[in-house]
Amino acid sequence: MQPPLIRAENLSIGHGTRVVARGIAFAVGPGDGVCVVGGNGAGKSTLLRTLLGLQPPLAGRIASDPSLRPGDIGYLPQSNPAHAGVPATAREVVLSGCQALRGLRPWFSRAERRLAEEALARFGAQELAGRPFRELSGGQRQRVRLARALCAGRRLLVLDEPVSGLDPGAAADLYRTLADLRREGRAVLSVTHDLPGGLADATHVLGLGPEPFFAPAAAWQRRARGVGLEGGAA
Amino acid sequence: MSALLETLREYLAYPFVQKALVAGPLVALAAALLGVTLVLRRLSYIGDSLSHVAFGSMAVAGALGFADRLALSLPLTVLCAVALLHSGRGAAIRGDAALAMLSVGAMALGYLLMNVFPGSSNVAGDVCTTLFGSTSILTLSPSDVWLCGALSGAVAVFFGLFRHRIFEIVFEPDFARAAGTRVGAWETLLAVLSAVVIVLAMRLVGTLLITALLVFPAVGAMRAFRSFRAVLLCASLVGVLGALAGILVSILAGTPVGSTVVAADIAACLVLTLAGGLRK
Numbered sequence: 001m002q003p004p005l006i007r008a009e010n011l012s013i014g015h016g017t018r019v020v021a022r023g024i025a026f027a028v029g030p031g032d033g034v035c036v037v038g039g040n041g042a043g044k045s046t047l048l049r050t051l052l053g054l055q056p057p058l059a060g061r062i063a064s065d066p067s068l069r070p071g072d073i074g075y076l077p078q079s080n081p082a083h084a085g086v087p088a089t090a091r092e093v094v095l096s097g098c099q100a101l102r103g104l105r106p107w108f109s110r111a112e113r114r115l116a117e118e119a120l121a122r123f124g125a126q127e128l129a130g131r132p133f134r135e136l137s138g139g140q141r142q143r144v145r146l147a148r149a150l151c152a153g154r155r156l157l158v159l160d161e162p163v164s165g166l167d168p169g170a171a172a173d174l175y176r177t178l179a180d181l182r183r184e185g186r187a188v189l190s191v192t193h194d195l196p197g198g199l200a201d202a203t204h205v206l207g208l209g210p211e212p213f214f215a216p217a218a219a220w221q222r223r224a225r226g227v228g229l230e231g232g233a234a
Numbered sequence: 235m236s237a238l239l240e241t242l243r244e245y246l247a248y249p250f251v252q253k254a255l256v257a258g259p260l261v262a263l264a265a266a267l268l269g270v271t272l273v274l275r276r277l278s279y280i281g282d283s284l285s286h287v288a289f290g291s292m293a294v295a296g297a298l299g300f301a302d303r304l305a306l307s308l309p310l311t312v313l314c315a316v317a318l319l320h321s322g323r324g325a326a327i328r329g330d331a332a333l334a335m336l337s338v339g340a341m342a343l344g345y346l347l348m349n350v351f352p353g354s355s356n357v358a359g360d361v362c363t364t365l366f367g368s369t370s371i372l373t374l375s376p377s378d379v380w381l382c383g384a385l386s387g388a389v390a391v392f393f394g395l396f397r398h399r400i401f402e403i404v405f406e407p408d409f410a411r412a413a414g415t416r417v418g419a420w421e422t423l424l425a426v427l428s429a430v431v432i433v434l435a436m437r438l439v440g441t442l443l444i445t446a447l448l449v450f451p452a453v454g455a456m457r458a459f460r461s462f463r464a465v466l467l468c469a470s471l472v473g474v475l476g477a478l479a480g481i482l483v484s485i486l487a488g489t490p491v492g493s494t495v496v497a498a499d500i501a502a503c504l505v506l507t508l509a510g511g512l513r514k
Contacts (some may be wrong), residue, residue: 070414077408086274086405090464096402099413132460152413173511192376232403 004029005068005156005187006051011060013050014042019058020046026206026214028187030155034177035198035217036191038208044079044191048158048207071100074153076145078160082175089128090136094120097151119147124170124175138165146174156225157181159190163198175201238315240485245485253374254259258438258495262447264431266473267393269448270455270466271424274404278449280318281428283337287314288433289341289364290340302347308433315429316422344353346484365489365494367440389427393466438477439492442486446496447473452490457510
C-alpha cells in the first residue's frame with residue numbers, strides 16, 4: 001500500500017466561526033478515486049477548498065505527503081460565470097494549467113503545448129483548441145477546464161462537480177477518462193451530485209453530514225441499500 | 235494640407251512637443267496593459283477612485299509645501315491601491331460605498347486644500363490643469379520623460395515575461411492558488427503598478443480622464459479579439475496610437491491635449507467594437 005497523498009484527521013471545516021462539518025477523517029493515495037457525497041450545504045466544496053489551502057481548517061489536521069507540491073495538484077473549481085467573459089482561446093486556458101512546468105521561462109515549451117493538446121483530446125475537446133472560450137457552451141467549457149486541471153494535476157485531481165453541464169454521454173466518457181487516469185497512478189478526489197453515476201467509478205466514498213463516514217465504495221453501497229440512500233439516486 | 239504639415243513641422247521642432255510625444259504614448263501603453271487586467275477583474279472603478287486619491291494627495295503635497303509633489307502623492311496612492319484591493323475582497327457592498335466615499339472625499343478635500351493654500355495666484359487654472367491635464371504635458375522636464383520611459387518599459391517587460399501568469403490570475407484565481415501561484419503577491423504587484431501609472435498619467439490627461447486610458451483600449455481590444463495575447467497587443471497599440479494621434483491633433487487644432495487623447499481612444503474603441511460585431 002502506497003502512503004497517502006493527503007490525509008485528514010478529525011477535521012472541522014467551515015467559514016469564520018461557523019462550522020459546516022466536523023469529525024472528517026479520510027485518506028487519498030495514488031490510484032484512489034474518492035467521491036465526496038452529501039446534501040446541499042453539507043460542506044463538500046468547503047472541504048475541497050480547505051484541503052487545497054484556499055481557506056483555513058477550523059480544527060483537526062490535514063497532512064500531505066511532503067513530496068506533494070502545489071504544482072502536482074489540478075483543481076477544478078465549481079463553474080463560475082465570472083470568468084466566462086475573459087477573452088482567451090481554449091488552448092490558452094488549458095495551457096494556463098502548465099504553469100508549474102513552465103517555471104520562470106516566459107513562454108510555453110513544445111512539450112507543454114503537446115501536453116495541453118493531449119489533455120484536450122482526453123476530454124474529447126481537441127477540436128475546440130482554437131475556439132474562443134467565451135463562445136463555448138457550458139459543457140464545452142467544462143471539458144476545457146477539466147483539461148486544464150489535468151495539465152496541472154500530475155498526481156492529484158481535485159474536482160468540484162466535474163459532470164456539471166455535461167450531457168449523459170459526455171459524463172460517461174468523463175468517468176471512463178478518470179478511471180484511466182487513476183490506473184496511470186493519479187489520485188482523484190471529486191465532489192458529485194451525480195449519483196449513482198459518480199460512484200460507479202469511485203474506490204472510496206466520503207460522506208459529509210451529521211455523521212461523516214469514509215468507506216470503500218463497495219461497503220458504502222451495501223450500507224446505502226440497507227438504510228436507504230439519503231438524497232440519493234436522483 | 236501642406237499648411238497643416240508646415241505647422242506640424244514647426245511644432246515638432248520644439249523640445250516640449252518632442253517630450254510630450256515620447257512620454258504620452260509611453261504612459262498610455264502602460265495604462266492600456268494594466269487596464270486589461272483591471273477591466274477583466276472588474277476593478278475599473280478602483281482605477282477611477284485611485285485617480286481621485288492621486289488628485290487629493292497632490293493637493294496635500296502642495297499644501298505641505300513639497301517641492302516635488304510626486305514624492306508624497308506616489309506613496310499615498312500606492313498605499314490606497316493596496317488597501318482598496320484587500321478590503322474589496324468578499325465585501326462587495328461595503329467596498330462599493332467605501333470607494334465612493336474615498337473618491338469624492340479625496341476630490342473635495344483636495345479642492346479645499348488647493349483653495350486654502352494656493353500654490354499660485356491662478357487657483358482655478360491650477361485646478362483645471364490637474365483635473366483635465368490641459369497644459370501639464372507640455373511642461374514636462376527631461377527627468378519626467380525618463381521616469382515615464384523607465385516605468386512604461388518596466389510594465390511592458392513585466393507583461394511580456396509574465397503574461398501567462400497574469401492570465402492565470404485574471405482568469406480563475408482559485409485555480410491558480412491551488413496550483414501554487416502566490417496570487418495575493420501578484421495582485422499586490424499589479425495594484426502598485428496601476429497606482430504608479432495612474433499618478434504619472436495625471437500629467438498626460440488629468441485626474442478626471444485617466445480612467446479612459448485604462449478602460450477604452452482594453453474594452454475595444456476585448457470586443458475585437460478573442461485570444462488574451464491578441465487583446466494585450468491590440469490594447470497596447472490603441473493606447474500608443476491614441477496618445478500620438480491625440481497629441482498631434484491637439485497641437486494642430488488647438489484643442490486640450492487630455493480630452494483629445496481620450497476622444498481618439500473612444501473612436502478607436504468604437505471602431506474595434508464595430509469590427510468585432512461584423513466578425514460574428
